[in-house]
Amino acid sequence: MKLTGAQAFIKCLEEHGVEVIFGYPGGAIIDIYDELMKCDTVKHVLTRHEQAAVHAADAYGRVKGEVGVALVTSGPGATNAVTGIASAYLDSIPMVVFTGQVPTMLIGNDAFQEVDIVGITRPVTKHNYLVKDAKDLVPTIREAFHLARTGRPGPVLIDLPKDVLATLIKYPEPKPVKMRTYKPTYEPHPGQIEKACLELLKAKRPVIYAGGGVINSNAFEDLTELAKKLNIPVTMTLMGLGGFPGTDSLSLGMLGMHGTYFANMAVANCDYLLAVGSRFDDRVTGRVDAFAPKAKIVHIDIDPASISKNVRVDIPIVADCKHALIAMNTWFDRNKDFDANARVEINRPWHEQIKDWKNKHPLGYVEETDIIKPQFVVQKLHELTGGNAIITTEVGQNQMWAAQFYHFNHPRHFMTSGGLGVMGYGFPAAIGAQMAAPDKVVIDIAGDGSIQMNIQELATARQEKLPVKVAILNNGYLGMVRQWQELFYDKKYSQTVMEVVPDFVKVAEAYGAVGLRATKPSEVEPVIMEALRTDNTVFMDFVVAREEGVYPMVPAGKATTEMLLV
């Protein structure tokens, strides 16, 4: 029996076990939407903007550990999706995005709602395709899913001309994808593993620096095992939070520009740095030549291009993080000379030094009795959710306070736009996360600026009856830019004062959601408790200290030891 392209598309999603997709219809993609109506296996979530659809798919994929799927129309639908795609690309998130396209015979004619989305997204996708022949449709979708989820994951885009979706084709039998040019390396080289382990045995001041690759490869347990076995302190990047229990005594919290004092001091003074699934981003390293200058650097990454890109590495290991960590754990288990108790002795002065740093400059803020500190709100959220909520963030101060004060103990519980830094990510991401985990508490920690970048998604949350909570840290500023202006631009607050901020309680109510407000510290807990009791979408408007800053802070271009402290 022959199927239309649109029917084959749905069948191919089913073949890949896709249960939920996020999207927005339009003329060029209408054939698929027509088929979706008849389909009861694939649930479509209608967002109110294509960017939100892609962010939601991003977070859905992150929570589930699967490939997120977004579906948008041609032209503006596709261009609106670009920010979401770029964010997923920089964060290495597995995703397949389908865009409608004008009929093949019109391509290149500047037709209505035509745009060369394959050209536009080439630098922000892992790979992309224009399907010109209907018989290529299904094999292309299979290849796209394969590419998105294997190797270093990333978004893959498929552009679907309208006529291709209407053409009758025979549905090809499922078979494993084989690509001549694409064979990511999963297994580490045993010689490199041995070198890394031998060096680690010599180390007196080791540190593990874990990134998003740990989450992507589901290496949480293996990383924890290695750190505990060898008594190594662990610091995490923004993307790596939750890759190691944040409340564990070995955790140093986040490193980098807004990392903890002790994490940055530990990295600057370590003699052995094990980078796992991290990429030496500028927000992590600060001035590159002052980053871990005394250390032997071992770098585990599945992407060879990430190794020695910014910082010269002594022992590169190209592999999947999980496979490499298993190999290291096995090496120590088999090595008869390895004595865990002896490690504790050897590392004792190092751990004492770190404890000293922790006591000297713990993560903190100045508490006040009459005004809500934003950090206090995040601490309360952590306390009242038992640290078990899925947290999404927008970008700016809200993101950094969430990262610093919600001590993530589980992987796949923190969704943030780390690389691209997209304001407007958190709310649609919370929607995607809640779709993936209906029984979890999902909270978007937002600012009053960034929530407005995708505030229309209240309608989506309401339509899907999602009990998503949004905690708005409302300071009436674009807080992070204001902080930079305060510190480096003579307090000239150019265009960072939000002179008009909507009444978020009323906005929520206008959509049929619940709006709550706290203006005093004593109101924070009752507001959060009420929000958690409500099974509706809730906006919590926390009116916070206006000019609170995020500290520690490493000024751009400085060494990470040159921190501004509270």
Place this chain on the structure above:
Amino acid sequence: MRHTISVLLQNKPGVLSRVTGLFSGRGFNIESLSVAQTLDPEVSCLTLVTSGDDMIIEQITKQLHKLIDAIKVTDMSEHDYVEREMALIRVKAEAHTRAEVLRVIDIFRGKVIDVGPKSYVVEVTGKDSKIQAVIDILRPIGIQEIVRCGTIAMTRAKKS
């Protein structure tokens, strides 16, 4: 340092722009570029000349390798190899200079491939330095137009 890099690519639409986009997007430099089909019509060979320190060249080869359509990336500079460029030069050839032009072309083992009443088109192949030498010698006689192609390169046969 100058590097000649050879890339085997899937012969598909848009592949060239993936390569050039990578160079422009990451601020790498392309000094010359040449692409054509190989014996296998599904594979094309792209040769490019670039320059940079070791870390940049390492990134270039890694990023090229990362392209899904790239089959093989070879930094020729790590091997013993031969390379050639070709130039077509329209040079003034009037009564008193015709013999001189022919003599120069002969010395460089070039060919005259078109003869006009007042000019020749000559074809010269060789390494970049040789092409430059021909140009320098012909310039005083009067070069009217030059078209040069990118470098192409091949590894030498292994000895023994």
